[in-house]
Amino acid sequence: MTRTAVSSDQAPDALGPYSQAIVAGGLVFCSGMAGIDPATGAIADGIEAQTEQALLNLAAVLSAAGSSMEDVVKTTIFYANVEDFGRLNEVYARHMPDPPPARSAPAHVRLPRGLLVSIEAIAVLPSPST
Numbered sequence: 001m002t003r004t005a006v007s008s009d010q011a012p013d014a015l016g017p018y019s020q021a022i023v024a025g026g027l028v029f030c031s032g033m034a035g036i037d038p039a040t041g042a043i044a045d046g047i048e049a050q051t052e053q054a055l056l057n058l059a060a061v062l063s064a065a066g067s068s069m070e071d072v073v074k075t076t077i078f079y080a081n082v083e084d085f086g087r088l089n090e091v092y093a094r095h096m097p098d099p100p101p102a103r104s105a106p107a108h109v110r111l112p113r114g115l116l117v118s119i120e121a122i123a124v125l126p127s128p129s130t
Contacts, residue, residue, distance in 0.1 A: 010060035032118035082107035
């Protein structure tokens with residue numbers, strides 16, 4: 001099986017020794033995307049803004065892999081404060097296809113740099129048109 005690293009300059013650089021995404025076996029495995037502006041490195045202010053930016057970063061990495069948010073089958077959302085769940089969900093729902101992907105959402109997770117949310121995803125690669 002071939003593993004191919006994927007990266008996009010439209011998403012922030014990895015904060016450690018990992019790839020933004022790996023393509024393997026017809027799937028795209030995206031690392032956790034945070035609410036960091038890829039151009040400035042600034043962290044968005046508040047849970048809604050961080051969730052929005054994290055999802056834009058995720059979309060950019062999926063696009064670089066040849067996939068999209070429409071192809072997402074599973075997400076995991078790690079977030080710092082369970083009280084933010086409703087606001088996080090409102091933003092998340094605007095970006096997800098119908099039906100939405102399977103999801104896990106553990107709360108009270110301590111993230112680096114004081115981040116409030118990190119969203120990872122698994123997507124399928126679309127079949128080539130025949």
